[in-house]
Amino acid sequence: ETPGRRMGYAVVGLGQFALNQIIPSFARSRSSKLVALVxxxxxxxxxxxERYGIAQTNIYDYQTFDRIADNGEIDIVYIILPNALHAExxxxxxxxxxxxxxxxxMAVTVEECETMIRAGREADRKLMIAYRAQYEPSNMEAIRMAREGDLGKIRLVTSDHGRILDPKVPADQWRMVRALAGGGSLYDIGIYSLQAARYITGEEPVEVSGRISSDRSDPRFKEIEDLVAFQLRFPSGALANLTSSYSTSPVKRIQVFGSKASLILDPATEYERHEMVVKTAKEERRVQIPEDNQFAAEMDHLSKAxxxxxEPKTPGEEGLRxxxxxxxxxxxxxxGKPVIL
Ligand code: NDP
Incomplete structure (x- = not known):
C-alpha cells in the first residue's frame, strides 16, 4: 500500500443520508476521497x-453516468439511491x-443480488454492502465479546428497530412505494435486527418464522408493511427474536443473552451515540467504547480492500444472505408457518 494514497469515490444520489452523513464523513477518512457526484x-x-471542492466536470446525471468509465479519478462508486435502483x-x-x-x-430480489455479484466477478471489481454497524466500534466490541466467550454460550439475541414513517419527509416518500423500496420496515430497518442476530452469533439461521401487522387503511401502509416480528433458529440452538416497525416510537436496540452474562446495546445502531451494558448475576457494568466515525471507517475498509x-468484510454475498x-x-x-432455510 502506498502511504497516504486515497481511493476516489463517486457518490450516486444526493439524498438525506448522502448529504448529512456520508459526504461530510470523507473529512474523517484516511484512504478515501470524494471526487465525483451523480x-x-x-x-x-x-x-x-462547490462546498466540497469537486470539479464541475466530475458531476454526472443518471443518463451520463456511464461516462465515468473515462474518468480515471473515480475508483469506487457509492450507491445511495432508493433500494430498487441499487442493482441497475x-x-x-x-x-x-x-x-x-x-x-x-443490497437490492429488492435475490435475482438482483445474484446479478450484482456476477457483474462484479466478471469485471474483476470489488462489491461491498454498506453494513455500517459492522464497522462501528461498540458493535465490533459486542461481536468480539460474543465470539470470545465473554458472555458464555450465546442462547438468545433480541433486536428491535423502529421509528415513525413520516409522509412529509421526502426520504420517507419513496419508502412507501413498493416499486422503489422493495418492502417496508423489514427491508429498511428490520435488516439491522437481522444483521445483529447474524453477526453476534456468527451463525446462519436454519429456520425462520414471522408475523406482520399493517393497518391497510393507513395511507402509509397501502403498499408496504408496517410491523414485523420474526424469529430465527440457529444450528447451535440459539434463537433470535427480532422486530421492525414504522409506527412506534424510535428504538435501535440489540440484546444478547449468554450463559454467563447478558449484553445490552441501546442505542445500538445510531449514527454517533452507543451505550453498552454487561450484566451478570452479580454485577452490572457499563462498557465505554470511544465513538469513531463509522461511515469513514466503512469507506476506508473498502478503499484498503x-x-x-x-475481499471486504461485508461483500455482496453478505447482502444476498x-x-x-x-x-x-x-x-x-x-x-403462517415456519420456513426451513
Ligand atoms: P433520500 O430520498 O433522501 O435520497 C435518495 C436519493 O436518490 C434522492 O435524493 C435522489 O437524489 C436519488 N433518486 C434517484 N431516483 C429517485 C427516485 N425515483 N425517487 C427518489 N429518489 C431518487 O433517501 P435516503 O438517503 O434516506 O436513502 C437512500 C439509500 O440509502 C437507501 O437505500 C437507504 O436504505 C439507504 N440508507 C442507509 C442508511 C444507513 O444508515 N446505512 C440510512 C439512510 C438511508 P438526487 O436528487 O441527487 O437525484
Whole structure:
C-alpha cells in the first residue's frame, strides 16, 4: 500500500443520508476521497460540488453516468439511491470498470443480488454492502465479546428497530412505494435486527418464522408493511427474536443473552451515540467504547480492500444472505408457518 494514497469515490444520489452523513464523513477518512457526484438535480449537485471542492466536470446525471468509465479519478462508486435502483447502478458501475459500495438493503430480489455479484466477478471489481454497524466500534466490541466467550454460550439475541414513517419527509416518500423500496420496515430497518442476530452469533439461521401487522387503511401502509416480528433458529440452538416497525416510537436496540452474562446495546445502531451494558448475576457494568466515525471507517475498509486486493468484510454475498432471509420472513408470515432455510 502506498502511504497516504486515497481511493476516489463517486457518490450516486444526493439524498438525506448522502448529504448529512456520508459526504461530510470523507473529512474523517484516511484512504478515501470524494471526487465525483451523480444526481438528477444539477443545481443541488453544483452546490454540493462547490462546498466540497469537486470539479464541475466530475458531476454526472443518471443518463451520463456511464461516462465515468473515462474518468480515471473515480475508483469506487457509492450507491445511495432508493433500494430498487441499487442493482441497475451497480451493474453499470461494474461495466464502467469501477468498484462498488452499495447501501443496504443490497437490492429488492435475490435475482438482483445474484446479478450484482456476477457483474462484479466478471469485471474483476470489488462489491461491498454498506453494513455500517459492522464497522462501528461498540458493535465490533459486542461481536468480539460474543465470539470470545465473554458472555458464555450465546442462547438468545433480541433486536428491535423502529421509528415513525413520516409522509412529509421526502426520504420517507419513496419508502412507501413498493416499486422503489422493495418492502417496508423489514427491508429498511428490520435488516439491522437481522444483521445483529447474524453477526453476534456468527451463525446462519436454519429456520425462520414471522408475523406482520399493517393497518391497510393507513395511507402509509397501502403498499408496504408496517410491523414485523420474526424469529430465527440457529444450528447451535440459539434463537433470535427480532422486530421492525414504522409506527412506534424510535428504538435501535440489540440484546444478547449468554450463559454467563447478558449484553445490552441501546442505542445500538445510531449514527454517533452507543451505550453498552454487561450484566451478570452479580454485577452490572457499563462498557465505554470511544465513538469513531463509522461511515469513514466503512469507506476506508473498502478503499484498503481495493488497494490491497482483499475481499471486504461485508461483500455482496453478505447482502444476498440477508435478502434471502428477509424473503423467507415474508413467506413465513404469508403462509403462517415456519420456513426451513
Ligand atoms: P433520500 O430520498 O433522501 O435520497 C435518495 C436519493 O436518490 C434522492 O435524493 C435522489 O437524489 C436519488 N433518486 C434517484 N431516483 C429517485 C427516485 N425515483 N425517487 C427518489 N429518489 C431518487 O433517501 P435516503 O438517503 O434516506 O436513502 C437512500 C439509500 O440509502 C437507501 O437505500 C437507504 O436504505 C439507504 N440508507 C442507509 C442508511 C444507513 O444508515 N446505512 C440510512 C439512510 C438511508 P438526487 O436528487 O441527487 O437525484
Amino acid at each position: 444526481s438528477g438535480h444539477r443545481d443541488k449537485a453544483l452546490q454540493v460540488a 447502478f451497480a451493474v453499470r458501475a461494474f461495466k464502467a470498470g469501477k468498484h462498488v459500495l452499495c447501501e443496504k438493503p 481495493v488497494m490491497e486486493g482483499r 440477508d435478502i434471502r432471509i428477509l424473503q423467507a420472513v415474508y413467506q413465513a408470515a404469508r403462509e
